[in-house]
Amino acid sequence: MKVASKIFIWIGMIVTFISDNIVISMMAKILEMDGWSLLFSRATSLMPIIIGVIALLKLNTACSKKALLPTAILTIIFCSPLAGIFMLCINETELKLNVYNKSILGAKASRRLSNIIVYAILVLMTVVWMFPFFGIVLESFRTETTMQVSYLWPKEFGFDNYIRLFKETDFLRWFINTGIMGVATAVLQTIFVLAMSYVLSRLRFRGRKALMNFMLILGMFPGFLTMLLIYKVFTDLGLTMNMAPLGLIIVYCASSGMGYYVSKGFFDTIPKSLDEAARVDGATRFQIFYKVILPLSKPIVIYTVLMGFMAPWGEFMLSSYLIHENSQGMSVAVGMFEWLSKTMVNSNYTMFCAAGVVVAIPVTAVFLLLQKYYVEGVTGGAVKG
Numbered sequence: 001m002k003v004a005s006k007i008f009i010w011i012g013m014i015v016t017f018i019s020d021n022i023v024i025s026m027m028a029k030i031l032e033m034d035g036w037s038l039l040f041s042r043a044t045s046l047m048p049i050i051i052g053v054i055a056l057l058k059l060n061t062a063c064s065k066k067a068l069l070p071t072a073i074l075t076i077i078f079c080s081p082l083a084g085i086f087m088l089c090i091n092e093t094e095l096k097l098n099v100y101n102k103s104i105l106g107a108k109a110s111r112r113l114s115n116i117i118v119y120a121i122l123v124l125m126t127v128v129w130m131f132p133f134f135g136i137v138l139e140s141f142r143t144e145t146t147m148q149v150s151y152l153w154p155k156e157f158g159f160d161n162y163i164r165l166f167k168e169t170d171f172l173r174w175f176i177n178t179g180i181m182g183v184a185t186a187v188l189q190t191i192f193v194l195a196m197s198y199v200l201s202r203l204r205f206r207g208r209k210a211l212m213n214f215m216l217i218l219g220m221f222p223g224f225l226t227m228l229l230i231y232k233v234f235t236d237l238g239l240t241m242n243m244a245p246l247g248l249i250i251v252y253c254a255s256s257g258m259g260y261y262v263s264k265g266f267f268d269t270i271p272k273s274l275d276e277a278a279r280v281d282g283a284t285r286f287q288i289f290y291k292v293i294l295p296l297s298k299p300i301v302i303y304t305v306l307m308g309f310m311a312p313w314g315e316f317m318l319s320s321y322l323i324h325e326n327s328q329g330m331s332v333a334v335g336m337f338e339w340l341s342k343t344m345v346n347s348n349y350t351m352f353c354a355a356g357v358v359v360a361i362p363v364t365a366v367f368l369l370l371q372k373y374y375v376e377g378v379t380g381g382a383v384k385g
Contacts, residue, residue, distance in 0.1 A: 005059060005087045012080020013052035020045040039135075043128045050121060051078040055087070057117055133360075140354035147346045161354040170327045171355055174335040177245045178312055179362070181331065184249045186308035189256040193304050194297075197263035198289050202275060215258040227321055234322060244322040244329040251318060252311055266300040267293065302370050313363055332359050 024041045051074050058071040068087060076084030135152055140161055142154035165171050200212060230251060234240050239247030270293060278288045294301065312319075316333045323329050325338070336355050339348035 005083050005090065006056060008080050008083035009052050009055050009075065012075075012083050013049050016048035016079060017045055020048070040132065043131065046124075046128060048079045050125065051075060052080075053117075053121060055079065055083070059087070136353045136356050139350055140357050142350050146348065146350045148349050161350045162358075164351050165354050165358070169335075169351075170330070171332070171335065171358075173328065174330045174332045175358070177329065178331045178333075178359075181245050181249055181252070181312040182309045182362075185252045185312055186305045188249070188253040189308035189311075190301065190304045192253060192257045193259055193263055194294070194301065195289075196257035197260040197267055198293060200260055201264045201267035202272070215260070219258050224317060227318060230318070231321060240322045240329075241324050241326040242329045244319070244324075244326070245331070247322055248312065248315075248319060248331070252308075252315075256308070263300050263304060266297060270296055306366060306370050309366060310363055313359065 021042070024045060028041070055071050055075045058068060068090065072084045072087040074084075075087060138152060138154055141157045141159070142149075143158035143160045144154065144156040146161075200208065231240070234247045237247075239250070274292055274296075275288050278292050283291070312331060314333060315331075316337065319331045320334045320337070323331070323334050327335070332355065336352055336359075339345065339352045339355075345352075
């Protein structure tokens with residue numbers, strides 16, 4: 001079964017890759033796809049090959065059917081249904097031979113070979129995923145024309161698009177508006193989320209579970225259902241157009257307490273004996289939260305700050321609804337979208353790419369600086385619910 005699985009994996013990789021590219025070529029002619037959309041479609045056709053390589057590696061390392069099951073399912077979906085079925089039919093005895101093969105090769109050499117192959121696959125996937133951003137950076141420095149072109153490497157480089165961005169548009173105002181919303185949302189949302197998470201994790205009161213279930217159910221409804229009501233109330237309060245950033249901060253933070261799930265899970269992992277010891281020493285609930293729990297919760301605090309900061313940079317629907325094409329109150333997402341209209345895209349496309357690079361800088365910098373704590377916060381909050 002193992003040999004048959006490998007044969008059909010190779011067949012599946014080749015056939016699926018060729019057939020995907022044929023379909024993409026046909027769709028490109030019908031839908032007149034070109035540029036980045038066509039490039040992205042070509043990149044997705046590499047998925048069967050990536051999954052196939054992972055499956056081949058797993059066949060040589062898995063020692064039980066349980067370890068092989070996720071890879072078999074991915075193989076059925078993305079690469080070759082027949083190969084995945086054969087993988088599910090492999091006997092435990094046949095898989096246990098992998099342990100013997102490892103002993104012949106040597107544990108250290110086997111681990112090193114596996115790491116090299118895994119890193120090679122990860123590098124390939126990173127190149128594919130980073131290629132669109134690399135293209136946007138190149139487009140932002142292209143000066144021979146402001147329109148979309150069919151080639152990637154610019155014929156002329158320069159900073160004209162960045163100069164136009166800050167001199168001829170209100171982009172700096174949009175950037176400041178979004179930055180203010182990001183910082184304010186990060187601070188307020190962190191306070192609300194952590195306070196709610198601490199209360200639900202540490203206190204026991206009547207209606208606690210009902211409240212948690214209610215917030216869970218309420219969070220399943222899409223936010224745009226309340227857009228009409230939000231617009232009516234904010235119009236009466238004067239929080240639209242020029243004052244839209246303030247209104248958006250209120251909207252982003254008002255219901256943030258319902259996103260307590262990850263933070264509460266993290267607080268649940270902190271021993272309650274610390275709270276009891278602090279209570280014996282005369283500490284109040286707030287002092288326990290501020291002086292005992294928060295210093296031990298640095299990863300989840302930073303994770304919450306990061307999520308709050310990133311939210312306004314990519315949010316578009318509600319922002320466009322409240323801003324109403326008013327340049328003084330625009331966020332970067334709404335302002336940049338205006339440049340993609342049929343009448344403006346040909347003259348503003350390269351400037352749009354330059355704006356995309358500038359917008360990505362603060363978010364990328366914050367994420368890279370806090371990435372370690374972001375991962376710790378997510379994994380720590382996923383341990384207990």
